[in-house]
Amino acid sequence: MADIVFEYQVDGSDYHRAGEASRSTKSNLKKLGFPSDIIRRVGICMYEGEINMVIHADGGVAKVVIGLDDITIILKDKGPGIPNIDLAMQEGWSTADAQANDLGFGAGMGLPNMKRCSDEMNIDTVVGEGTTVTMKIKTK
């Protein structure tokens, strides 16, 4: 059986509307009959990633691949890159701006949440070129 793929353009200009891709993915997974704990983990991983793309990278592309044994989320942006991944993975570390903070973002918990809710996470980043975050959630 071929993988099912959903692809979304994440608009980087509007903090308020961030989360459209995650919401759509969640609703698609519900229709496909996945258990609620899997859907919840995918939703959290993807929403945190989507917010990161809006806050730090002026948007990007989010792709969700539903395979036989797992769901893979690939978030690709052309933002500034992450100079120090170890630092970025620390709870509480954030470089988000005041606008993000006013809306309740920028707690420095995004990447740690993504790591915790996924079974595998890989960050491929080049400073000045962009970042691709790949997360896998096992469904079997």
Add this chain to the structure above:
Amino acid sequence: MTVRELKEALGLTVFCAGNEDAEVTGGYCGDLLSWVMGRAEEGNVWLTIMSNQNVAAVAVMTDISCIVLTEGVKPDDALLSRCETEEINLLGTGLSTYQAAAELAKALAE
């Protein structure tokens, strides 16, 4: 306890009614969205003073049972309209977050 029973027990204001039969499993207090994403559990009541539409997105992602805006905070129009679209229970109280959490704990213990 359901959201409907909680609403009656605490005399909460209803800004938007979703599934009021949803079961309340406990509560989480917080205004930083990623803390809520990481810590709130399915079915929790989320007590917050944040009132922008990102709150609705977090509610959807975490499968909480309802949002309670504390300290007399009112939702902005975008949050209200988002909650209506997503059928999210959006409630309010004049109590402080601390008092509301204490009342919630009392109601859940009864």
